[in-house]
Amino acid sequence: MEDNTIEKKYNKWIVLLSVAIPLVVVLLFNVKLKDVGFDVTPLTFLPPIYAGINGLTAILLVCGVRAIKKGNRQLHERLMKTAIGCSVAFLAMYVAYHMTTDSTMFGDINHNNILEASEKEAVGSLRMVYFIILITHIILSIIIIPMVLISYVRALAERFDRHRKIARITYPIWLYVAVTGVVVYLMISPYYA
Numbered sequence: 001m002e003d004n005t006i007e008k009k010y011n012k013w014i015v016l017l018s019v020a021i022p023l024v025v026v027l028l029f030n031v032k033l034k035d036v037g038f039d040v041t042p043l044t045f046l047p048p049i050y051a052g053i054n055g056l057t058a059i060l061l062v063c064g065v066r067a068i069k070k071g072n073r074q075l076h077e078r079l080m081k082t083a084i085g086c087s088v089a090f091l092a093m094y095v096a097y098h099m100t101t102d103s104t105m106f107g108d109i110n111h112n113n114i115l116e117a118s119e120k121e122a123v124g125s126l127r128m129v130y131f132i133i134l135i136t137h138i139i140l141s142i143i144i145i146p147m148v149l150i151s152y153v154r155a156l157a158e159r160f161d162r163h164r165k166i167a168r169i170t171y172p173i174w175l176y177v178a179v180t181g182v183v184v185y186l187m188i189s190p191y192y193a
Helices: 005-029 046-069 073-100 117-123 126-156 160-191
Strands: none
Touching: 005 073, 005 126, 046 073, 046 160, 073 126, 073 160, 117 126, 126 160
């Protein structure tokens, strides 16, 4: 009989975090600190930093997969833990940015938070491409949370057969989320005020 003690021990945490993280992000995303009485400086310097962290996460993921394919489990483990840490750092900065700064509209060339007809025309179909990438990025970033946690717990439990099964699905989705995080930043950055 399989020993799933470690996995069972963490299952409640995986479910809790997989539900709580997206909910907290949505709640905090809609809270502006200035609107609730805090005098804060907008953290406008954060987007290129957290986009860079997304890029670093993508590099760590690719290197982590290469390390395990070469049989270097220790390096793989360090790279994956660092990728998880980068994802947590990204999330903290992303929420902090949105709690201190007004949202940016794709195509808002004059930065007045109104997408005028001439601006919409100027960006054309690129706006639709941006939204397709953004929406898939957001949906998959929610889906990836339990997948990363399950993959990590299975490795922690030394259930490498089960770890490999989910990691084969987790890896391309996590890589997509990391890469599209950079793409979304590059596409929206011209419209930051």
